[in-house]
Amino acid sequence: MSRAEIRASLSLAGIYMLRMLGLFMILPVFSIYARTLEGSTPLLTGLAISAYGLTQAIIGIPFGIWSDRYGRKKLITIGLIIFALGSVVAALSESIYGVIAGRALQGSGAVAAVVMALAADLTREEHRTKAMALIGVSIGISFAISMVAGPVLDSLIGVPGMFWLIALLALAGIAVLYLLVPNPIVSRFHRDTQAQPARFRSVLANGDLLRLDFGIFALHAILTATFVVIPLVLRDTLQLETAKHWQIYLPVFVLSMFAMVPFVIIAEKNRKMKAVFITFIGLVAIADAGLMLSGDSLLTVAALLFVFFTGFNLLEATLPSMISKTAPADLKGTAMGIYSTSQFLGAFVGGISGGFIQGEFGIPAVFLFCALVALLWLLVALGMKPPRHLSSLLINLGELSTDQAHEFSRKLLLVPGVEEAVVLSEDGVAYLKTDKTLLDKEALQRVLQS
Known part of the structure; x- marks a missing residue:
């Protein structure tokens, strides 16, 4: 890659990362904070956590299409301003309904597809995969930082302060966009990164791609539903102060990242992708079933979270690769567009399902729901063909x-x-x-x- 391509890739990854921090940072603390909000119920708490998923799913692909007509940087700027406004609305809200509105507005600033399109404009075809990989890595980094930073920042500035910080991060993203990201010489449609609505039917007719779309839907439904209740388990059941939750998340997340690496190598190098994939779906199911039965042991909960995150991290890393291997050569962007939509819909469904089940049946039932979703996914995945190693x-x-x-x-x-x-x-x-x-x-x- 040239210096200009490296600069473009890193700066766009930074913008993506700043935005994802804003979506993830409240995840490990919001369920506790929500109890202080007027009108709060478990269902509405889950909706507040996941409302961004619905608006992101609806607007994500159109944002990418609009950027072809009106310009990449203009659409990214508009999206980040909308995201910042949503953060301000949530920061100023004293009721759960205001936070829901703010989170939905955050999701409306759906710049992910536009960032990918701009990265494609700024990189040569032979180096584009590297640029997309850097952006993908930024998502994982932002999630890891959020798990640790959320509880720490909550103890320092509270959740409203975090929303103000998130708004500032969005504005920082705009500064990065204009100070560091080069202007493309030519901006055009890229089949490898952008969706073609006219070809949706071809992608949706592919059974293996649908299985993978269901997989990312299920994975993010499980993640969001799990984090509707995990903060409550750590504080209320295990009596661990919110400010100390990072002491669980940090070692668990770091160790899980190292634990998954050998299995990624086995899946890719030894061509055992389907076997590893199915095994780790099973691990996620076991982890949530264990959390349902874990009782009041902090060590047991930490161990089960390690198993959960090991499974989650591997599945999150391998699913995009499997989409790329499975999709027809000229439909990769379209397949990824539907995949991303499924991901955000999964987060939305997971949040409202987790909140509803907690309110009606209690916290253990949420973990049971997550385990059953994972088992359903396992059954769906068993029928897929082993992905070609292409x-x-x-x-x-x-x-x-x-x-x-x-x-x-x-x-x-x-x-x-x-x-x-x-x-x-x-x-x-x-x-x-x-x-x-x-x-x-x-x-x-x-x-x-x-």
């Missing part, structure tokens, strides 16, 4: 006629290791799926130079 490769070919594009596609499919090849004259790009262990790079180069 890598996406984009090659810029320049201007082509339709006949030249067809000829390139035919020649590329003859190269050993090239499993899929779609060359579109209007894009001037070859979208390939390759098996790296079999790819004949010299033969590929000869075709490209012909």
Whole structure:
């Protein structure tokens, strides 16, 4: 990658990270704070935690489409301002309804797809996967920081103060956008990062992609429902002060990150993706079932959270990779758009389900619900085909006629290791799926130079 591409990728990852911090930071503390709000009930608490998911799911794809017409930076700015306004509304609210409105407004600043599109504008095809990986890593980092920073900041400035801080982070994102992110020379549609609404039917007809979409829906429903009640378990059942919750989250999260690495290697290098994937869905189910029965032992709860986060982190990391391997070469952006929508809908459903079940049946029933969702996901995942161990490769070919594009596609499919090849004259790009262990790079180069 060039220095400009590295700068663009890191700065856009920073913007993404600042926004995700704002969504995640209240997760480990809000259920406790919500009890002080006028009109609060468990159901409304769950809705306040997850309201952003519904608005993000509705507006996310349209934001990306609008950015093609009105400009990337303009849409990102508008989105971050909306996000900041939502944070201010939540900060000033003394009722649960005001916080719900603020969180819904936060989700309306749905800039994720636009950030991805701008990253595609600013990177060459052969380096785009690296840029997207950096942005993906920023999401994991923001979640880890949020789990630790949330309880600490709550003890220092309270949840309203956190919402003010979140608003400032959104404004900092705008500063990063204009001070550090280069302006693209050309801004155009990218099939590998942006959704094509006209092709939704093709993606939704793919059973394996639907299984993966259900997977991310279930994973974020489980996560959000679990964190509707986990802060209450730590404080009320285990008598651990909110300010000290980070002492549980920090070691649990760090150890879980190290614990998952060998299994990621086994899944990728030894081509055991489906076996590892299904095993870790089972681990999430076991963790939530254990939390239902854990009683009042802090050590037991910490151990089960370690199991939960190990499963969650591995599944969160491997699901996008599986989408990329499964989606047709020229529909990756469309598949990822539907996948992201499913993720945010899962967070929304998890929040309201967790709150409702807690209010009606108690905290153990929430963990039972999460375990049952994981078991349902396990049954759904058993029917999927083992994902092909293929890598996406984009090659810029320049201007082509339709006949030249067809000829390139035919020649590329003859190269050993090239499993899929779609060359579109209007894009001037070859979208390939390759098996790296079999790819004949010299033969590929000869075709490209012909």
